[in-house]
Amino acid sequence: MAKKELGKSGKNITYDLNHQIIRDSYVKLIKNLKRKPTIAEVSKDCNLSHNTIDKHIKELKFNPLKHPLRILSDDVILSIVNSAKKGSSASQKLWMQICEGWTEKQVIEHEGEIITGIEYITPNEDKN
Structure with a gap:
């Protein structure tokens, strides 16, 4: 055999x-x-x-793909590019975020008293 x-x-x-x-x-x-x-x-x-x-x-x-539909990612990126070229600001922003790593600046507002400095006194120090 x-x-x-x-x-x-x-x-x-x-x-x-x-x-x-x-x-x-x-x-x-x-x-x-x-x-x-x-x-x-x-x-x-x-x-x-x-x-x-x-x-x-x-x-x-489908290694290295995690999900079989990720095979469509190239087509999606090309659609974003084409839409961005036609003037879509949403597509332009998405392109910059995905491909260029751009992020919007975030402003964080705090409420309450602002503390500028803290004075630390050790237990053995005198305040004279």
Whole structure:
């Protein structure tokens, strides 16, 4: 019996190829649908069985992404840029906050007496 060639995952090559196809389809469908796709939608897009998709989806990792929809962040940033270029002050402000680290100055108002200095007298000192 011939030994099966293992892929990067430690499973066979077909598994790794299917996993990449499913991952790419998942990301594409998120972008197109603007939501998390169903197993049936991924299955139809990949031309793979529902069971195959179900097994792979449980193991999908989007590192370093924390949430699968973060794949859309580039599109959102580009939309902010385009809106800012068209003169949207809200988009311009958001761009400066996200990309340039700009923050608005904050004024903190205090109520009550202002103490300018405190004189400390040690217990052994005389006040003569």
